[in-house]
Amino acid sequence: MIFITGGAGFIGGNFVHHWFERLAKLGLPLEPVLVFDKLTYAGNPLTIKAHLDAGRATLVQADIADRDAVRQALAQHKPRAILHFAAESHVDRSIHGPGEFIHTNMVGTFSLLEETRAYWGAMNAADKADFRFLHVSTDEVYGSLSDTDPAFNETTAYAPNSPYSASKAGSDHLVRAYHHTYGFPTLTTNCSNNYGPYHFPEKLIPLMILNALDGKPLPVYGDGLNVRDWLFVRDHCEAICQVLEKGRLGETYNVGGKNEVKNIDVVTTICRKLDALRPKATGKYEDQITYVADRPGHDRRYAIDPSKIEREIGWQPAETFTSGIDKTVQWFLDNTEWIDSVRSGAYRDWLNTNYQSRVA
Ligand code: NAD
Ligand code: DAU
Numbered sequence: 001m002i003f004i005t006g007g008a009g010f011i012g013g014n015f016v017h018h019w020f021e022r023l024a025k026l027g028l029p030l031e032p033v034l035v036f037d038k039l040t041y042a043g044n045p046l047t048i049k050a051h052l053d054a055g056r057a058t059l060v061q062a063d064i065a066d067r068d069a070v071r072q073a074l075a076q077h078k079p080r081a082i083l084h085f086a087a088e089s090h091v092d093r094s095i096h097g098p099g100e101f102i103h104t105n106m107v108g109t110f111s112l113l114e115e116t117r118a119y120w121g122a123m124n125a126a127d128k129a130d131f132r133f134l135h136v137s138t139d140e141v142y143g144s145l146s147d148t149d150p151a152f153n154e155t156t157a158y159a160p161n162s163p164y165s166a167s168k169a170g171s172d173h174l175v176r177a178y179h180h181t182y183g184f185p186t187l188t189t190n191c192s193n194n195y196g197p198y199h200f201p202e203k204l205i206p207l208m209i210l211n212a213l214d215g216k217p218l219p220v221y222g223d224g225l226n227v228r229d230w231l232f233v234r235d236h237c238e239a240i241c242q243v244l245e246k247g248r249l250g251e252t253y254n255v256g257g258k259n260e261v262k263n264i265d266v267v268t269t270i271c272r273k274l275d276a277l278r279p280k281a282t283g284k285y286e287d288q289i290t291y292v293a294d295r296p297g298h299d300r301r302y303a304i305d306p307s308k309i310e311r312e313i314g315w316q317p318a319e320t321f322t323s324g325i326d327k328t329v330q331w332f333l334d335n336t337e338w339i340d341s342v343r344s345g346a347y348r349d350w351l352n353t354n355y356q357s358r359v360a
Contacts, residue, residue, distance in 0.1 A: 003079035005064050005112065006043070006086030007035030007057070011136070011233055013047035013198050015085065016057055018237035032056050034077045036070070037086065038063045038104075041346045046338055047198045064108035070115040081132040081244060082116055084109065087171075090202055091140070091164045092354050095296055098163035105167035106174070109135070113178050120184065134187045134244055135175040139229070139256065140165035141190060144299035151229075151303035152190075154252050161297050172252075179250040187247040189240060192256040192304045195324065196233035197331040200342060202350055204228075204263065205325075208270050209332045210339065212285045213278065218271075219355055222294030224264030227301040231257035232324035235317035242315045253313065256304025259321040264289075266325075273329045292358035 002019070006012040016033060023030055033051075037043045039061050051057035058077070062069035064086050086108065088094065088101045113133070120131050142152040143159030158173075160166040178184040199206040208218050239255045247253060261269075271285035309315045319327070332339065 001032045001034060001077055001079050003034045003036060003074070003077065003082045005036045005082070005084045007033065008037040008039060008043035008045050008047055008059065009085060009089070010042070010199050010203075011194055011236060012037070012083075012085035013044070014196060014233045015083065015237045015240065016048045016051055018234055018241070020051060020056055022238070022241060030056060032058070034073065034079065035059045036062060036064065036073055040088075041344075041350070042089065042200050044198075044338075044342055046341050063104075065103060065111045067111045067115050070112055071118075074115060074119040080127070080130055081134065082112070083134050083136065083240065083244070084112060085136045087136075087168065088164065091162045092202070092295060093350070094162055094164035094167070096353060098167075101163050101167040105164075106170045109171035110174055113174060113184070117178065117182060117184050132185050132187060132244055132247075133175070133178075134189070134240065134247075135171065136240065137172050137188055137190045138165065138168050139190050139192045139254065139302050139304050140299065141169040141172055142302075145301040145303055147227075147301060149301070149303075151256075151305035152254060153305040154190075154254055154308055161299055176250075176252075185249050187243050187249065188252040189243055190252060190254050190304075191236050191239070192229035192231050192302055194231055194233045194236050196328050197335070198338065199233070199328070201339070202347070202354075204266065205270065205328060206332060208267050209274070209329060212271060212274050212288060213333075216288065217290040218267055218285075218288045219290055219292040219358065220264060220267060221292060221358075222298060224262065224267070224291065226263050226298060227260050227303070228263070228266075229256045229303045230259045230261055230266070230321050230324070231255065231317060232319035232327070235319055235324075238318070239309060239313075239315045242313045243309070246313050248312070253309040254304045254306055255309055255315075256306045257317040257319070257321070258304075258306070260301070260303050261321060269325055270329060273325065277329065277333060292355070
């Protein structure tokens with residue numbers, strides 16, 4: 001079985017869906033998953049409810065920094081691989097409160113590595129040779145590009161700029177060191193911005209869709225010309241499956257969709273889709289766009305060069321930004337039960353914390 005940290009979050013939850021659909025599509029035997037998740041504000045068991053109800057997935061609610069809980073789960077469920085998604089993942093939250101990011105992304109990853117190394121060390125030779133620890137990371141560890149810089153590749157120097165990206169960079173370095181020092185069988189993926197179903201609505205794309213539908217301002221940071229390289233979440237999930245199967249131990253793989261888009265263009269694209277699918281009584285959704293104070297230390301541009309994963313693994317994204325954003329907007333129009341479930345008091349508190357202080 002597969003041990004998935006953070007499997008109730010956005011990408012981990014999509015991964016659970018992708019895992020079972022992929023096994024069925026390829027005619028492979030059903031291999032269950034253990035979701036090990038603290039269920040922070042970003043974790044939602046409703047995302048994976050169908051798989052939990054069917055008994056294919058099991059949820060353990062615990063912190064990856066709780067070494068007793070990790071040790072017990074490993075001993076009980078005996079996974080053949082760890083897919084490590086769990087993290088504090090939102091840059092703006094890391095600016096308001098970096099402590100949780102150090103706890104989960106660095107101390108948590110260290111704890112998980114230590115317990116998994118002990119578990120792996122006690123395996124028989126065959127299981128030991130097959131075991132994998134796949135660390136899911138981000139392109140933000142490489143810092144910020146100018147408009148003319150070449151895209152990030154696997155040899156680009158690390159230059160993280162936010163507490164979030166610094167904590168992810170720290171975790172990447174630990175994973176690297178465990179391979180080089182202990183021969184621990186690691187794989188690392190550094191992916192660009194994901195979007196799609198089950199995206200927590202504090203991030204740009206789901207926030208804009210829901211604010212637009214609610215008639216609220218669409219808060220664009222700074223001049224709106226920052227660039228992100230967008231990848232539909234299921235394409236990221238498929239990349240992880242393929243790296244797990246074919247990746248070379250100790251290697252890192254950059255994952256991206258060659259879909260660089262300026263933030264303002266993302267927002268206007270969403271507005272125009274909503275104009276077509278759910279027209280307002282009067283005016284256009286773009287009328288709600290409001291420029292607000294910029295994010296401190298805001299990285300200007302991210303772009304991924306995915307040549308290595310294309311060449312060595314044979315992965316290619318299935319979605320373009322146009323096809324992926326269509327699916328995403330439609331999903332948010334259709335899934336009100338899930339949306340209602342995440343609009344808790346904690347979510348409203350965050351909106352107050354982040355946006356009330358931003359002067360338009
Ligand atoms: P998310 O914030 O939506 O989900 C994180 C999940 O981890 C949640 O279910 C949360 O409950 C869980 N979690 C948090 N702290 C935990 C802890 N201490 N112990 C156990 N579980 C804990 O994040 P996401 O967007 O799904 O990102 C998943 C991973 O992918 C992260 O490592 C992130 O750095 C990386 N990543 C994200 C993106 C993106 O665009 N979202 C892009 C590249 C890489
Ligand atoms: O690049 C990968 C990273 O992408 C992941 O590692 C992170 O976990 C993920 O959150 C994401 O980080 P970003 O900071 O790029 O994503 P976010 O959705 O927060 O912001 C995207 C862009 O939109 C960024 O330039 C800031 C801007 N923005 C964001 C919000 C929430 C706005 O203009 N207004 C907003 O209200």
